[in-house]
Amino acid sequence: MTALASRPQRSIKRRNDRTGERVLYGALAVLAAIVLAPYVVGIVYLLAAGAMRAGAFSQYAVPLQGVSGETGYRLLLSACMGFTLGYVVGLAPRAVLARGKSPRPRLAKALPRVLGLLGALTFALLLRDHMPRFLLTLPSETKAGGGVGPELFNSVLLAALSTLLSAPIGVGAALYLARFARAKRFVTLARAALDTLASLPSIIYGLFGFLLFVVMMNKGYSLFAGACSLALLNLPIMVAVSEESLRNVPRDLEDASLALGTSKVRTALFVSLPYAWPGILSAIVLSIGRVFAESAPLIMTAGTTVSRATAYSTDPLRGGESLAVHLWYVNSAGLAPDRDAVSAGTATVLLVLVIAVNAIATRLARFGGANGRGA
Amino acid sequence: MRTLQVTVLSCLVVFAGCDRSKPAPEGEAVGTTASTVGESRAVRASGSSALQPLVNAAKEKYEASHPKTSIEVSAGGSKKGLSDVASGAVDVGNSDIFAAADQKATLVDHKVAVVGFAVMANKGAFNEKVPALTKEQIGQIFTGAIKNWKEVGGASQAIAVINRAPGSGTRTVFGNAILGGDRFVESQTEDNSGQLVTKLKSTPGAISYLALSFAQDGLWVGGIVKDGKTIEPTEANITSGAYPIWSYEHMYTKGEAKGATKEFLDYVLGTEFQSSVLPGVKGFIPVAKMTASKDID
């Protein structure tokens, strides 16, 4: 009697459980979609809004603006764009060739690179004056039609300079901490210092750089000061990722080398480092991505202006505005009437740069660590 | 992820329609023979955004006739301009206000123009019938005592005060003239004049203060009512001193101006610029025309 009475109740309970489960599942799925939506919408919007300004190739050649170094900049820019386009175009046939009936692995692998080189040459020789005007011209304070040529150049130059500073020190420190350090207290101290550096707000680096370079050394705004601040900012990432790559080097490999009589130093240099190199490379690429994105440290160390005389010069002691800083400046202090279009264009250029950097980093990361080299 | 990058990059290429516009000969430097640029000289200026339209007009004319010199102007506010020129970061500091007492020792003043400032607000049904306000009313609005347009004769609409940044010369001049000091109510700050104009046009009830060079049809520009008469911010009223909110536009240099800087300043202060170009730039008055004068703000 009791069994008959309880059975319907239990099945109702199970049905309710399943409905309850489905409701919860649905709620979580909706939440996840809500969390994802802004980024998808944002990326699409940015590309659409800014692409017209930033991506419009000019039918008529953009005249040189009489800034020294401009030709060099145009060559570099067009070569890079050409290479990227050629490479991307070559990826599709590569996939096809690699899977076809008679796969030709060597041709398939070389195709993107060859096409990239072809693209670079074509663009550099023929199209360099037809690049999007936005990327070739100087910014304008008060008139419409300004571009971000010098800002793009400055961003890349800053990335190069800060990597030159942070990579050797970072990899060296990582090598020491991973393989050579003996005093445990030193290692703990170093780790704590790096953790602290990693968690500092970026404005602190700006303040420090300002205090050290602009005020104390009285050098005014300079790219060098900006590069130093950014190098400090990136140091923790460099050390952390490099250390992890070095730790992932299999012990047997190093032991074999040591057993053959190689000293610890030579082992580290010629066995561990090459093995960990792809991981280290991805750390470098990640820090480059960070350089493109930072603005607060640069406002106080590299300044917010672009000078016609030094727009494309490689002298690190001159000040210069980077892309991210330009985006902020145009919205906070600039008087150009086409502020929205310029902002959209700058944001798109930044986004494309950042996505490209990410893509390179993921590609490199696939090589590193346990996969071994050339995988 | 590769597919994502490929899609993204290809979208960029697809979106990039051809830019078919002919590049206008923008009066840019005759430097299409770019190879002779090596020796260009630069004059760097920064500071007041109110002065910027005038400096830009001067820059265009000057660079056209002196292709080897480039004038670089950036904004940031009068106080930033003063501090930049004092520290040597720029050659010329543009300022709406006199330099501070301790800066006066090292900085040399060049008064290049006079500019008037006015109250500007969002134009709407609520202030159609209110063309001007008394000095007291303006003061009370900006100290926060008056919070609604209906209290000054218009329809009911909340007043949204938008201030300038503390480093702005416009703020100092306006504060001294109307409030007797910097006694503004703490509210939303917007220092970018262009952005400010946009906000004034789009935010109902918004009110702020700007240089007259930014006055335009879409904005409510207020005169000052004194003794029953409305004093509009016109050139005549400013030169006679009847309209109280004005200031000199200073271009400060650290010590006497030298080299390219001196040549540029001589040009800006010269008769050619002052009598033929300056009057054409909206909102600026030559110093020579002023009957009124002042030594401090």
Next chain:
Amino acid sequence: MAAAARMLRGTNAQGGALRMAERVFRLTLGACATFAILATAAIFVYLARTGVSGIAQAGIGDLTTGTRWKPEAGSYGGLPLVIGTLATALGAVLLGGIGSILAALWAVELAPKWVRATYRRFMTVGVAIPSVVYGWLALVHLVPLLRSFAVGIYGPDAQVGGEGIAAASLLLGTMIAPTIVILSFDAIAQVPQSIRDASYALGVSRVKTGLFVVLPYVWRRLLLALFFGFGRAAGETMAVQMVIGGARKLPENLFRPTTTISAQVVMDMQNARPGTTESNVLYSMSLVLLLVSVLGVLATHLLSRKSKGAP
């Protein structure tokens, strides 16, 4: 024994020079590691020195409890700045943190496999997007939306607008969400399958297992992620400066303009002359930020030490 040791050290004729070179190399590497320590110390020392002189000049009482921040008038009430920073950071974690963790849970546990990888990839792009881009998008799109929203709630006569803590919190929440998603993602993915299996074996449904078994298992790492997000939100400068309004006072509600420490420092730094009280006080306020990040690091260490199953 000695022979073996000699063998291990390398036995070529240039042994002496080689060992010297190697010692130099080791020293250089050690110097690199020491540099990291010295750099951290230098940052703290320089900032603390300037900051402390700022505190001395302005008075710690005024800095911590004063409500009027008016450097041009000599008033350095830092309370609005600190409250602004804390409120926006807290709002960011509340809005962006909890949702991110749950979203990560769904992505790892409950979603189809192809969704999982794509979700994580989108989030890695989201992490890399520059903060000024977020700020600009918020300025152009979010602020007008919030203004209509605020006027809708408070009525047209209220002095509310789009800029304020609400805008900043939403913006910061969007900025830190990808980081928190990825950190939670990794934490949840590393939960041993045996834990889940035990729960399934007891008859608990998948969703409930995820919510009540897996999440509590990694609560330390999730809390770490939230701390990390809080730190990042508190330190964010440029994006916040674009949407917070810049009024140097305590706001009456979420839709009134106010300011944060980092936004105010960056704005005032442009005008302040180095060496003056105004400049030093900015360093003093950034000491607060330093303090917050140091506390965060300590919390991280405490949590990590006791964390189970996490390298």
